[in-house]
Every structure is written in structure tokens, then in C-alpha cells.
Amino acid sequence: MLIETRRPQARMLGALCLGLALALGGCDGLDFDRSERTAASKPRTSVPATRPTPYVRGSLPDFAALVESQGDAVVNVQTMRMLGGRNREENDGDNNGGLPDWFNGPDGGDESDPFRGLFPRGQPHPPVPQQGAGSGFIISADGYVLTNAHVVDGSDEVIVKLNDRREYRAKVVGSDKRTDVALIKIEARDLPVVRLGSSSELRVGEWVVAIGAPFGFENSVTAGIVSAKARALGGDTPVSFLQTDVAVNPGNSGGPLFNLNGEVVGINSQIFSRSGGYQGISFAIPIDVAINVRDQLIETGTVSHGRIGAQIQQVTQEFANSFGLPGPNGALVAQVVPGGAADKAGLLEGDVILRVGDIDIGDSGQVPSLVSAMRPGTKTTLTVQREGKERILDIEIGSAEENPPALAARAKEPERQMRKLDARLGLQLRPLAPAEARRLGVEGGMRIERVGGNGQAVGLREGDILLRINGVPALDMAAVQAEIADSEDHVALLVERDGQRQFVPLRITAGKR
Numbered sequence: 001m002l003i004e005t006r007r008p009q010a011r012m013l014g015a016l017c018l019g020l021a022l023a024l025g026g027c028d029g030l031d032f033d034r035s036e037r038t039a040a041s042k043p044r045t046s047v048p049a050t051r052p053t054p055y056v057r058g059s060l061p062d063f064a065a066l067v068e069s070q071g072d073a074v075v076n077v078q079t080m081r082m083l084g085g086r087n088r089e090e091n092d093g094d095n096n097g098g099l100p101d102w103f104n105g106p107d108g109g110d111e112s113d114p115f116r117g118l119f120p121r122g123q124p125h126p127p128v129p130q131q132g133a134g135s136g137f138i139i140s141a142d143g144y145v146l147t148n149a150h151v152v153d154g155s156d157e158v159i160v161k162l163n164d165r166r167e168y169r170a171k172v173v174g175s176d177k178r179t180d181v182a183l184i185k186i187e188a189r190d191l192p193v194v195r196l197g198s199s200s201e202l203r204v205g206e207w208v209v210a211i212g213a214p215f216g217f218e219n220s221v222t223a224g225i226v227s228a229k230a231r232a233l234g235g236d237t238p239v240s241f242l243q244t245d246v247a248v249n250p251g252n253s254g255g256p257l258f259n260l261n262g263e264v265v266g267i268n269s270q271i272f273s274r275s276g277g278y279q280g281i282s283f284a285i286p287i288d289v290a291i292n293v294r295d296q297l298i299e300t301g302t303v304s305h306g307r308i309g310a311q312i313q314q315v316t317q318e319f320a321n322s323f324g325l326p327g328p329n330g331a332l333v334a335q336v337v338p339g340g341a342a343d344k345a346g347l348l349e350g351d352v353i354l355r356v357g358d359i360d361i362g363d364s365g366q367v368p369s370l371v372s373a374m375r376p377g378t379k380t381t382l383t384v385q386r387e388g389k390e391r392i393l394d395i396e397i398g399s400a401e402e403n404p405p406a407l408a409a410r411a412k413e414p415e416r417q418m419r420k421l422d423a424r425l426g427l428q429l430r431p432l433a434p435a436e437a438r439r440l441g442v443e444g445g446m447r448i449e450r451v452g453g454n455g456q457a458v459g460l461r462e463g464d465i466l467l468r469i470n471g472v473p474a475l476d477m478a479a480v481q482a483e484i485a486d487s488e489d490h491v492a493l494l495v496e497r498d499g500q501r502q503f504v505p506l507r508i509t510a511g512k513r
Helices: 065-074 289-298 315-323 341-345 364-373 434-440 454-455 477-486
Strands: 005-007 010-013 015-020 074-083 128-138 144-147 155-159 166-177 181-185 207-212 219-232 241-242 256-259 263-273 283-285 308-312 329-337 352-356 378-388 391-394 427-431 447-450 466-470 490-497 500-507
Touching: 065 074, 065 207, 065 219, 074 144, 128 207, 144 289, 166 289, 181 289, 207 263, 219 364, 219 477, 241 263, 241 364, 256 434, 263 289, 283 289, 315 490, 315 500, 329 341, 341 391, 352 364, 427 477, 447 454, 454 500, 466 477
Parallel strands: none
Antiparallel strands: 005 263, 010 015, 010 128, 074 128, 074 155, 128 144, 144 181, 155 166, 166 181, 207 219, 207 256, 219 241, 241 283, 256 263, 263 283, 308 329, 329 352, 329 500, 352 378, 378 391, 427 447, 447 466, 466 490, 490 500
């Protein structure tokens, strides 16, 4: 059964009803400044001089004390956007600007509908309000609030409702769809403020608490543990999410995730669900990411993200064995964009990124998060393993907002004489002719003419181009056979298909060709 990824956000039309959506969108964040700024440049967040005492009673967590201390700084974010207001002729087909069918004029709606024909063709539809709800938390006594971008994006009006029932109209300072973080501001003074912690210091298994307004039930409290860190969800987001088993539902979006020190360590943002409701897996944006977004929005009003121009993969045990790594750690480089930052730094396909700056890479999902948090123009280093040796590459981070250089167009190649199927790989290979390599934009490689056995099992297809085996260029059968002979039970094949490159682990079957 397919599992849907949904954002926990409530949508209402008149009365409260639900509408869930996921729309997200590679690469870095090293250091964040949590120092106090002046009132004119940075919100006055509450930062304790020493680490607070954990909220525990005996050997058990004291959730009540945590909520009493921090709950007043959690807010309900209510939004309203106006839909419609267009002439009938401007609506195309079934797209009626979000309006019911009976707004369509004389030929719209059911014959028995009492409103049928109320707004004739050619006359403007009246705008219809669509309401939404989410959560947020106050980070400065003068009214700065953090929430999710998907809670406030596209809204015509944002209302912040405090725990004591006071309500304020909010201004959206800015939002960043890539990270799904938004900063809003209300005009108030002496507000209760949350303490901001560090998501990097969280441990798997640690208790965490969420406070928000699921289904509109304000200041609801749920608790659980950290299930995983640096969870990559794909799409266009560079965020490595915190995974928890804290109950999160529509309306919790944008609310804080606290540790037992009473510090915010994440922003509740998404759930995995077959039903649209909570099913045991929820995701939060690390607070380190949100702080970086907040700082940029206050300083410049916009958010920029770094990019290195490389496609990376997870290092599996099979890849670790093939590349001679001590364990399945790091990020395997499958493709380098020509002219990008990685290309200029000398990064090659088959390199394994071990460190970004001085941060060790245990999981490939760390690299997009780290790079994305760096501002374009930042200079750092990549420590990579290449051909069994570590190398340090100097790199200047590029901009994710720039369009990457286009990859060379790939042309279909004419059929060539078949060669014998190699039973060890389940592949029938032939070297690319020089003209083929030029048309494909590669320096050389082997075309897969036929697939069977182990090759078929891992999804290889006829027409795929084998570029490297265990990081060594696959220029001819002699190079392929030499790598097979030096490998134990697996090889790593760098394969190109439709202009995209990916490493594929392939088991070697004992025996002769």
C-alpha cells in the first residue's frame, strides 16, 4: 500500500474542515549565530546563560511543568484567503476559482438548486473566503513568531491568537518554501518567549513534546521520542528532518517541538499517513535550520541557499565494500553538473564525501542540509575518498537560485553487434564508439546491449551506459574484467540513463563468462 506524505494543516470554509498537502523542495548548514542583536536588527530571543534544568520528577519526565513554563508562548495561527472574484468567462472548464457549481450562472448547478442562475454569465463572482489554521511560537518579546511557510503562504490575512485569548493581526515578514519556514510579526510588547535549543544536540530516543492546535483544539499537548535524525524525504527540500512518534495532526503545523530542557528543537511540519491523520510517524524541521532562515529574513528579507551541483547517493554496505570504505558512511557522488561549484572544485563521480568542512558525514542526507544552509560564495572544504585515498578539495558554494548548466542532449545510438552475456554480471556489454561517446557527452564507457540474471534483478536496462566500475572508468572489457577479478562479491556500477547517473550495487555470480 502506498504511503502518502501529508502536512498537518487544517483548512476551513465557514466551519472547520481538513485539507492536507505536501509541497516541498541540495545541500549545507554549518554554523548559526544565536547571539543577541539590537532591537532594530534582530528579535530579542530569550537565551539562558546556562543550560536549564530538565523537566523531570524523580525518574519520569514532568510534562506538566514544561507546559506551564513554555505553553504561553505557543500561539494559534489563523489565516484567510479570498477565492473567486472572476468573471464566468475567465473560468476554464471545471476550474471555477474554488467556487461551488451554483456560482456558474444559468447553466451551472442542479435544476433544483435554489441558487441556480444567481450570478449570470459575464458578471463577476463575489470573492469567497477560505480559512486555514496552524500553530506557531513566539521567539521575541516584541512579537516575532515562527511557523510553517505552508500555513501562511497565499494568505490575505493572518491572525495570531495567544493562549490568553488576545488576538493580533500579523504581518508576514517573509517565508522560505524550500525549508517550509516562515517568520511573522505582531505588534505587541512583553510577550512570553520560548527558549531556542539546538537540534544538533538531540539524541535518538530522547523525549520530546509538541504543543499546537490540532483540528483547532488550541494548546493541545502530545509527547513521544525522537525516532531518527537527518531523515531525507526527497523532493525539492534540502531539509534533513527530525522523525518522532509525537502525535501530530492537521493544525499542528508550525508548532514547536520541545526537549525536556524546555527548549524548542524543531518545528512540527509533516506526517506520513494513509488516512490523512496521524499514524505514528511525524517530522519536524530542525530549529537550527529555522534560525538560519529567521536571521536571513530579518537581515535581507529573502533567503538564499547554497548548492554544489552534484547528485549524491547513500553509501550502502555493498558500495562500502566496492570502494574499500571501512563502513557505510559518507555520500557517494553519482553525477557532477558541468560548470557547477563541485566541478570547479575538482569533485569527480565515484568520490565519496566524508566531511563537509569539519563535519563528518554519516548519512548522505546531511550533505544537502549542510550545503543549503551555507550562503552562496561561502568557502569551505570537502574531504573525499578517491581510489582508496583521502583528498581535500577547496570549494566555493554556488547558489541554488541559479539555473544549473544544462546537461548535454542524449541521442539514441544505433544497434551494434551483440557480444556474449557475462554470466557473472548478467550483462552483455560493448565499448562505445568514439562518435557515440561524443554524442552522449561522455569520455567513454560501455553500452549495455542485453540484461539478465543479476543485472536484471537490480533494474538495469538495455541501452544503459556503464561509465565506471568501482570508480574506475569502464572503457573496455579488460577494465571491467580486472575490477571483477579484484572484487569479492559486489561491484559498484555507475550507470547513465536519459542523462541521469546513479551508482548501482551489483552482486557477482561465481563462475566463468
